[in-house]
Amino acid sequence: MFEFLKYELDYGVATITLNRPEVYNAFNDGLSYELQDALKQATRDDSVRVVVITGEGKAFCSGQDLKASSKAEKRSFIDSLHKRYNPIIRAMRNMPKPIIGRLNGVAAGAGCSLALACDIVVAAEESMLVEVFVNIGLVLDSGSSYFLPRLVGSAKAFEMSTMGTRVKGKEAFEMGLVNKVVPLSELDAAVKEYTDFYASAPTKAIGMMKKMLNKAGNSSLDEMLDYEAYCQEIAGSSEDYKEGVNAFLEKRKANFKGK
Numbered sequence: 001m002f003e004f005l006k007y008e009l010d011y012g013v014a015t016i017t018l019n020r021p022e023v024y025n026a027f028n029d030g031l032s033y034e035l036q037d038a039l040k041q042a043t044r045d046d047s048v049r050v051v052v053i054t055g056e057g058k059a060f061c062s063g064q065d066l067k068a069s070s071k072a073e074k075r076s077f078i079d080s081l082h083k084r085y086n087p088i089i090r091a092m093r094n095m096p097k098p099i100i101g102r103l104n105g106v107a108a109g110a111g112c113s114l115a116l117a118c119d120i121v122v123a124a125e126e127s128m129l130v131e132v133f134v135n136i137g138l139v140l141d142s143g144s145s146y147f148l149p150r151l152v153g154s155a156k157a158f159e160m161s162t163m164g165t166r167v168k169g170k171e172a173f174e175m176g177l178v179n180k181v182v183p184l185s186e187l188d189a190a191v192k193e194y195t196d197f198y199a200s201a202p203t204k205a206i207g208m209m210k211k212m213l214n215k216a217g218n219s220s221l222d223e224m225l226d227y228e229a230y231c232q233e234i235a236g237s238s239e240d241y242k243e244g245v246n247a248f249l250e251k252r253k254a255n256f257k258g259k
Contacts, residue, residue, distance in 0.1 A: 004031035006056070007038050012049035012199035014042040021057030026065035027110060032084035039091040049258050050198035051095070052191060053118060054102035055111075063109025063132060081141055085110055089143040092117045093214055096207025098198045102191045103127040103169075103178060113142035116151065119210060121177070122191050124184040125169040129177060131161045150217065151176050202240035203258030 001007065006017040016038045018025035025031075042048045055061050092099055092114075101118030109132045115121055116129075131148070133140055140148070140161050149157040152175050159165060173181040182190045198206070208231045216224055235241055239259045247254035 002034050002038065004028070004034050005038060007041065009045070009048065012047060013052060013195045014045070014048040014050070015052040015054065016042070017054050017056050018061055019056045020065075021055075021059070023065055023067075024059035024062035024106065025055040025057070025111070026062045027084070028065045029084065032088065036087050036091060039088065039095065042097070043091070043095045046258070048097060049201070049203050050195050051097060051099045052102050052195060053099060053114065054104055057105075059105040059111075060101075060103050060107040060127065061111025061114055062106060063111045066136075085113075085142040089113065089117050093143075096210065097203060098194075098206055098210065100191060100194050100198075101178075102187065103129075104184065104187060106130070108132040110142040113140075113144040113147070116147035116177070117143050120179045120194055122187065122194065123169045123172055123178040123181045124187045125181055126184050127169045127172070127181075128166055129172050130164060130166045132164050134162055134164045200256060201258075202238070202244065202254075202256045204238050204240060205235050208235060 002019075005019050006015075008015045008017075016035070018031060018035070020026060020028070020031060039051075042051045098119045099117075101115045101121040103115055103121055103123035104127060105124070106128045107115040108128075108130045112129050112131055131140060131144055133144075139145075144161070148160065151157075152160070156175065160167065167175065167177065169178070169181040172178045180190055212224070212227060212231060215227060219227070240254075240256045243256060244254045
């Protein structure tokens with residue numbers, strides 16, 4: 001179905017693997033549009049409870065394929081962002097399901113933005129995040145100017161973006177850029193801990209909490225109190241809520257269906 005990525009579904013876990021290892025999973029037109037389609041598929045499929053995004057081979061994603069873009073007669077950066085990259089980031093942040101970034105290697109430029117747009121990032125010690133745009137005279141894009149200062153603060157974000165600072169796995173964890181860091185040999189097991197949890201969690205409630213946390217960054221306390229009440233009313237009428245209460249009363253583990 002896909003040429004430039006792999007899409008696998010296993011027990012509620014959809015794994016999207018960028019599959020251009022010969023160029024460190026750099027984005028060409030085909031990969032960017034296929035990733036949009038894969039995210040739409042995962043969003044629509046009710047059997048998908050959690051999504052994993054990773055890269056084939058040694059890299060996570062090295063950003064835009066500069067060789068491919070240099071062959072174009074005249075490239076419009078604004079068109080490229082509006083049509084190729086921004087829809088990916090919006091789809092990730094609007095997906096009402098958790099997205100786990102499996103950071104297996106370098107994440108550079110738009111690849112760094114892709115990692116930062118995940119809800120949780122599990123990184124190998126050997127991985128590296130780098131806002132490489134400045135090295136070719138470009139600015140942050142694909143959401144990095146939004147995510148980076150929120151994660152590390154404005155001063156560190158300025159340094160990382162204007163100097164193209166390379167941040168390796170352990171340092172990324174200390175800075176709050178990733179949730180967990182492990183040796184590469186333990187990466188799959190560490191990711192599985194998260195996917196096992198989310199694959200059997202109350203997906204509808206988690207999707208609403210994701211939306212709430214997205215909204216919180218640009219809202220007042222009063223606005224969030226009202227929005228919490230609105231969302232809680234919806235959660236309180238869900239099947240998962242009924243199951244959760246029954247499981248508590250019956251002193252057993254809840255069997256959430258994500259509905």
